Amino acid sequence: MALKALDIYKLLPKKNCKECGDPTCLTFAMKLAGGKADLDLCPYLSDEAKSVLGATTRPPIRLVKIGVGTRNFKVGEETVLYRHEKTFYHPPGIVFRVTDTMQADEIVAVTRRVRDETLTRVGADLRFNGIAIENVSGSAETFARAVETVEKVEAHLPPVLISKDTAALKAALVYCGTYRPLLHAATQENVKEMCALAKQHGCPLVVRSGSLDGLVNLVKTCTADGVPDLVLDLAPGTFGDFIRRSTAVRQLAITRAVPDLGYPVYLNAAETGQQDAAVALGIVKYGSVIVTDPLPVGSAKAALTLRQNIYTDPQKPIQMNPGIYRVGSPDKDSPVLMTVNFSLTFFTLQGYLESARVPCFMLIVDTEGLSVLTAVAAGKLSEMLVRDSIKKFGLENEVSHRKLIIPGYASPLSGRIEDATGWKVLVGPRDAAEIGEYLHEEWKK
Template identity: 40%
Template sequence: MALTGIQILKYLPKTNCKECGFSTCMAFAMKVASGQADIDACPYIDPKIKEEIAEALAPPIRKVEIGGDSYTYFLGGESVLFRHDKRFENPPLIGTFISTHMEDGEISRRIELYKKLQWTRVGITLRLDTLFLKDEGSEERFIEMVKKVRNELPWVALVLAGSNVETLKKAIEICNNFKPLIYGANSQNFEDFANLSLSTKTPLTKMVESLDEICSLSYRALKKGLKELVLDPGSQVLRELFEDLVIIRKSAIKSRFKPLGFPVITFPYRYTDSYLLEVLIASMIICKYGSIIILSDLKPEALFNLLIERMNIYTDPQKPMVVEEGIYPINGPDENSLVAITCNFALTYFIVSGEIESSRVPTWLLIKDTEGLSVLTAWAAGK
């Protein structure tokens, strides 16, 4: 059960030392309760109490961190079933896979596509952000693949899949401070994978064939102190996949059922041989709770639409997309150049600025804070 600001205040020193960045302990407690501040910012709380508070405030779908440095990604962290209730927090990672059975040319082709398939939409860069690496029995080749991907795709979050714990450990060491996700734990090898996850502080994926097995392994993982987990429900058919995704989210949020309170990895190609249908399944997964989506291949005409859908679904429905109020020089203007003014609705800004750029006329573009309203909307509302 979530704590209130008053309940959190009981554990604070009440000295108003301001070391947390807030003027009073009460203000800090209220921010922690609302999820806008981290309890770790207070240096005077007992670590055990901090852990208890953090546990009580954790979202129903736990947040799992992978990557690092400038490219840190979060999975999960969700607290609602529908985005209009609040918002969806962390967009799913989308990518494809490479394996040790693939030819060098195919591996290189896929890596090159990661570099090429990038678009800019309303000032946001859209690109693939994860890659699933399969070790199918060749340790040396797998290690080479990991090195190649880290060198050529530094922003891409890695999912390392294999059955040999020692090989995975070597691959994790290559990643250094860039935290990958380990894939492949099941009821037979769970202890080895759990120990690897604990020793390397790396998130772990449980690969099973039913929700019952997931619950069983989750209990074991939680008892061992593993909290950064990702689920693969092993759904056999498309309908079962949809049902499992909904059951996992509803159980975690409505019933606070902790064994299912983790992000989910999905593989749309398991359910069809048609790439078109695979993309349609991926589209459904973006809306219905997947946190990682692994595709069989990369095709620009499909990926662009998936990335646009992801961007739209994971924007805050209660806040319009805006740009900062200010003066924007376009095409090198001077004191004699034209001046244009428009609203701060992001889409309007990028349309207007794009037209000015293409005209090659030096212009000062003035952006006025209109609370994110477009020109026509503001006019219709009498503003």
């Protein structure tokens, strides 16, 4: 059972030294109780306290970092079974696979795509995470040459090295051993050799078994050999296998019933024969590192969008900073459209305004990330908020007129906004798709 913050605090040295990164020992104890801090951050903790606190103070699923530099990604550190309980913290890394039997120019093209391809959605830049190189040839030399080809692109992407042959991995690590690649995979047959390799280079390691007992045994062996950063490959034969095993691992880890299963999960979607479905399954059912062959453009956008949706905090809507935004090059006579700071509302409206080719101003008011309809119902969007926003952001200095277009769903507030601001209020359409036609027909009247 997890300890409460005060129980943990009693076992801390109470120096308030700040060396853990927190201002007081009590703050550190609260983070430990919530699974938000690592016990090792306290340099003065006694051996007795460490033995008492143990695994009860770290997140039930260990945080594992893959790669170095600005493109590294972290997986794990989850504390809930279902996202609506709180939130999932670290989105899965989606990694494109190349093989060492591919031509060098093909490997370079895939690497550059992962390096350069970005999907911008509701203000966020969405990208794939790394390159997996698989030793299909069986040759250590060929495998090392493929890894060298990836590294010569200078993409600085986290590598995943896939080989059953530790000699091939040794040859490949000559080119990327300092970049913290993820090594795949330790099995019952090669676990000692793989542990030695992972420990030598400071790499995270995948352990692979088709049974939970087998995974537990591998984890115990690896941790005993000094390799703490592990990822679990459940070796699923079917989609059903993956759902059952990943759900079981999550339940046993979150409840701490089997702490040795408290690690992120690996999925090779390229092995399934139904790659798009496997990627989606991995995103929604606890996959943390998802290896896939390069996805077509449509599938790539779908995967990135799904991941963004799943890993957006349900308790914290994506918000824009309130203020005045310009569409095109508006002048003193251009229209002003008021809306809320919910990002999806902002970018949807902005997109339609850009398509309409009508230069205008957008007045974004702070409704704490709520949509227009929700903000009106909750009282977050009011005439006083609009009045104060106009003054705060100096809207009077931007335009010579005093006309304000409000969203159709805010029409019940139109009269009150006029009285509070002295501006003439025009009620726009409820559907943002109609805003272009509305502006062309109504603005110049």
